[in-house]
Amino acid sequence: MRAAVLRGTGRVTVDQVPDPKIEEPTDAVVRVVASGICGTDLRGYLGRPGPVRGPRCGHEFIGVVANVGSSVRSIRPGELVVAPFMFSDGECHRCVHGAQSSCARGGMFGVAAGGAQAEGVRVPFADGTLVPVPFDEHDERIPAVLTLADVMATGQHAVHAGGRPTPKTMAVVGDGPVGLCAVLAASRLGIERIFLLGHHEDRLRIGQKFGATDLVSLRGAEGRAQVIEATEGAGAGLVVEAVGEQDALDTAMAICVDGGAISVVGGPHGTLDSMACSSRNITVSGGPVPVRAYLPALLGEVVTGKLDPSAVFDRTLKLADVGHGYQAMVDRHATKVLITL
């Protein structure tokens, strides 16, 4: 089959690779209908530290089950399914308690299993991983469902992990797909005032559509001051850090109210000073979202039309052009790229 292959910094090609096949009785093989390019993929593409190092890449996909191993019970060949960006066994104490992203036998697609930017994927622990989607592969809700594999679930996690009781004011640092989805999650939760900090007009417009009430495009200290002033000196009750770089973590600390919460979902490549957070009674939460815990409920909302994050996809390309998709996202010509077969 054909699959995206990361060949080095700035170079993704589409090559012939061996077809995926059932290797364990708990496996499924899925024919991919659509996949996504994620910010984590871009880090690998740019040679930055992170889990994605190639050669295979992609961890967001929706597809049709082609085959299942002998012990798989919950899905059948022919069904449309969506996968979390990580597979998980579904039966260890972590999975049972909703921390599937910590499953000791789990791992990320494109890292510990085949990449999703391909014609097919072998899915370990299919019962613990895949969720059936109740429509067919030509449905117009496919892009919306695909966001649940990672970015929308991450946005939801950012708001839910950090915000009980629900704060009145939230700020999102970063206008990438995760930040935009956090805005949408906050808006759905009824948070009254939602600041979105970012530097891309097209992305900020999506954020506004998703419910951001205050767009902050000023950089650095000026942007921080805008949030502090608009909250009468207080800062936001919940800050979602959706970038992962040190500067964004510092901004989160600067605009969070004492006694508030910071939710870190940017896949942090920097640190928060735990003593400084403690002295200000700031709660720090977040981490790699256990997508599988959120998927069934979010999927139900997409199916019934209550949730549609598909606007984060503003470019669609064929698998053969996946390399252009990476570069378009790096160049900020696309917010997020959908790959079709």
Next chain:
Amino acid sequence: MRAAVLRGTGRVTVDQVPDPKIEEPTDAVVRVVASGICGTDLRGYLGRPGPVRGPRCGHEFIGVVANVGSSVRSIRPGELVVAPFMFSDGECHRCVHGAQSSCARGGMFGVAAGGAQAEGVRVPFADGTLVPVPFDEHDERIPAVLTLADVMATGQHAVHAGGRPTPKTMAVVGDGPVGLCAVLAASRLGIERIFLLGHHEDRLRIGQKFGATDLVSLRGAEGRAQVIEATEGAGAGLVVEAVGEQDALDTAMAICVDGGAISVVGGPHGTLDSMACSSRNITVSGGPVPVRAYLPALLGEVVTGKLDPSAVFDRTLKLADVGHGYQAMVDRHATKVLITL
């Protein structure tokens, strides 16, 4: 008047000092009925880093209002009152939002205002700080109320800041007064299984009385393993770190379930690795408790007999003997010392 004076490492004396008086219209002067010795005081006494450096000391007290400034409205001379360990103005955005321990004009008694181990205390921002107690200075509930000034409020904060939704399993690292009060707070909240990690039989017995279901007196890796085994490999859903040293913070990380929470109220003199917490979806909360936010409700429960943390006081001394009280706590001959006048 007479007051405890920290004269150097291991040396607290009781000396004549100037009487406290009204300096600002928002002040009150309180005649002390009882005060406490806290673990934070001990750090100063032992010459360790921390806010307590002398010469005055003590930040937990209950007393009778002797005099109030011209603008004080909520308390009257003759009333019994309890103070949080920090004063706060009660009107800034942080106070209004329940983060009184971050009040920019606030500070700790014995550090930014007179010490509580004395015959009298000047209380800045009396309206924002003091809470009237609805009985007289001879009532037997005085020790219970005094715990609300710091340790019981801290225990309550530890459990509430870290645990929504309420976890089924909690572990408390440290059997000092704060750890014991955290056990009591957890027990009142209905947490089913409460591990208490400590090394002092008398304190563990108080913890058992307060609701601890599992006493863990083994040290280091053995103690950690006991919690992990007893939770079938999972760890505790909420860990309260009530010591503040690096070893206790490391233990908290080791016995917390992925996706769980660590509440740090030991006044940390060490750090938690924010990236490690994030990668395991561990929420970190806690900090200096905004006592004033918890005081009215907790006081109501003491008054009605629903809450009695007074067992943390297992030694009562006169102010003249306060130095012996410090040494008894350092030597672990007393869990917590109550000072009467």
